Amino acid sequence: MVRIYLDTCVYMDYLEDRCDNIRPLGEFAFQLLKRTFKCEFNIIVSDWLLTEMEKHENALPLFLELLKRLGNTEKVIFVTKTESTEKEAKELCKQGFHLADALHAVLAGNAGAEYIVTRNIKDFPANYGSAKVVFPENI
Numbered sequence: 001m002v003r004i005y006l007d008t009c010v011y012m013d014y015l016e017d018r019c020d021n022i023r024p025l026g027e028f029a030f031q032l033l034k035r036t037f038k039c040e041f042n043i044i045v046s047d048w049l050l051t052e053m054e055k056h057e058n059a060l061p062l063f064l065e066l067l068k069r070l071g072n073t074e075k076v077i078f079v080t081k082t083e084s085t086e087k088e089a090k091e092l093c094k095q096g097f098h099l100a101d102a103l104h105a106v107l108a109g110n111a112g113a114e115y116i117v118t119r120n121i122k123d124f125p126a127n128y129g130s131a132k133v134v135f136p137e138n139i
Helices: 008-016 025-037 047-054 059-071 083-093 099-110
Strands: 002-006 041-046 076-079 115-117 132-134
Touching (some): 008 047, 041 047, 047 059, 083 099
Parallel strands (some): 002 115, 041 076
8 A cells, every 4th residue: 555644734734724825725635635544545644743733723633533533444654753763854954954844754754655745845855765745636
């Protein structure tokens, strides 16, 4: 099964049903999650993602409920950051990437993600490991 890693912004698009004046970002995120429930993907979730979700008011409980529903279908792969992954992410920072996004990329790559799904493609190293960086509507 295809493994994907969703960036925080994709979950926030879904939870807040966001739009960008033209596109229904929340709907794109919803369709991706719907496809996960239909057994098309396994979603990789990291402790770093949970840390970022805590920064958004009221988002963490909604996110945890979503994970619980996905977890009941055995679609979630949980990974944690280590000293090694943090060191690898800091190396990426030397190439101009932000630590937060570099950590997501390293965690996704190390967990065997085939895709990193984000709205901020330019913020991620292209094709880190075997993971391709894509928009939700392009997967």
